[in-house]
Amino acid sequence: MEALLFIAFLRPKFTGISPIYINKMVRYIALSLLLILTYNQSHGQIWDSKNIEFALPSQGWRIRPANEKTAWTFGFTITEDPFDAWAFTDSEFTCQRTIDGGNTWEEITFKTLDPGSGFICDIQGLSDKIAFLSYYSYSEGPLLYMTKDGGLNWTTTDAGMGSFLNWVHFYDVNNGLAFGDPGEDGFFEISHTTNGGATWTLIESDHSIESAYDNEFGVYGDFVISGNYVFTRSDYDRIFYSDDKGKSWAEAGTPVPPSSSALWGLACNDQAEVIAAYNTEDTDAFYVYKRNLTNGEWANITPADSNGYVTGMAAIPGTQTILINKHFDFADDQSFVTLASTDGGNTWLEVSKNQGYRTGFTQFLNASVGYACEIPGDFDNPTDNVFVYNGSPLTGLLTQQTLTAELTLFPNPAVNELYVELKDDNICDYYIYLHDLKGKLIGKKIVNMTKGFHEKINVSSLPSGEYMVTVCNATGFKTMRFVK
Secondary structure, eight states, rough: OOOOOOOEEEOBBBTBBOOEEEEEEOOOOOOOOOOSSOOOOTOOOOOEEEEEOOOOBBBBOEEEOOOSOOOEEOOOEEEEEETSSEEHHHHHHHEEESSSSSOOEEEEOOOEEEEEEEEEEEESSSSOOOOOEEEETTTEEEEEESSTTTTSOEEEOOSOSSSSSEEEEEESOOOEEEEEOOOTTEEEEEEEEEETSSSSSSGGGSSSOOOSSSTEEEEEEEEEEEEEEEEETTOOOEEEESSTTTSSSSEOOOOOOOOOOOEEEEEOOOOOOOEEEEETTTTTTTEEEEOOOOOOOOEEOOOSSSSSSSEEEOOOTSSSSEEEEESSSSSGGEEEEEESSSTSSOOOEEEOOSSSSSSEEEESSSSSSSEEEEEEEETOOOEEEEEEOOTTTTTHHHTOOOOOOOEEEEESSSSEEEEEEESSSSOOEEEEEEOOOOOOOOEEEOOOOOOSSSEEOOTTSOOOEEEEEEEEEHHHHEEEEEEE
């Protein structure tokens, strides 16, 4: 049975600019998943669900961590538009903040005007006190809201553009970058501040990007930063970059995915290699590409099992790891899967599946701190959850640190039972993963607070072949192969 669901974020109409689709999330086809191992895969999920109980309904958006304990986000309600898509409404004037690592969330009002006066585009927090919120007012145009006291008080400033404020990024409390839509001259409006947003300077058009299509706009919230490099895109899937913190811009070129695919979003690693994920509507598959910074060429790093639809992607700072959230059947919470590549996209492993919830946009501060939003199941049931990456014991795998403990698999070859034995002097939590050679997750178990372990796995139902067992904790990982 096929169930097709379109989700789009529409920019509401205002003078001179038509609505645009920012994202489409299309997926269907439920797959039957066979649990071969005798232990329960539901244990040891990498995302902890947190009910945030927003006063206003939330549909899930990017959660931007500021430090180990603080993160900022905002919620929005949705409505069904004439194209059976999910459209932004403009009735919310709140954002959300956590100062305890995502366990509890505070809803913050930054605006008291009547509903229908504008809408939130993005938010970035620098600390538990300082945050910047991009907003579009129908009467006043693009506004940047700033708080220095954790949201108790807000001030506004003109970010130097007259079109639309897609996003703002601050490198520190003084130096910031704002990215807008094309102005009257047809060039994207991009401005800078060196005094904490008090005043802004628009860059000259010859350092900007010229619009290539009628009604081409930026995509709010979709940008990635690595050192001096900045990457963002337009709603026509053109990817732009700057290598000097936004003072001058060029096109990054584009990979060549199937013609029916659409750019879902971007990530960027520490080497300023931008990663682009594409969802393909008619082939039920997704594609992932990585751009070489030296020659500008794009490499296909799509996982071997690319069935499904990407709902979240992030490159984890300080590592070579890329994390992807995807799903097979939007109506089935169990079909949402998290993939990890710890070598920059050369190989991929499933690290979580049968989650029982819909993980969306991901954002990481480092290998220990990350968040994902929850995508709602339908128009009438917005989510009140966010997901916090629980770190240990997966951190050792994501950082690719070698586990010094002694790992043994026996018998090898195995027929009915495989014993996994680890000798270690430290007491900690462990994940035991079983994958096939393509990285597909067959089973997973968590072993809590132990000084080594001796675990039995029933492999009698496995087809004959070669498999991988990976053991990881907060400090490292070790992988061994065995033959069934």
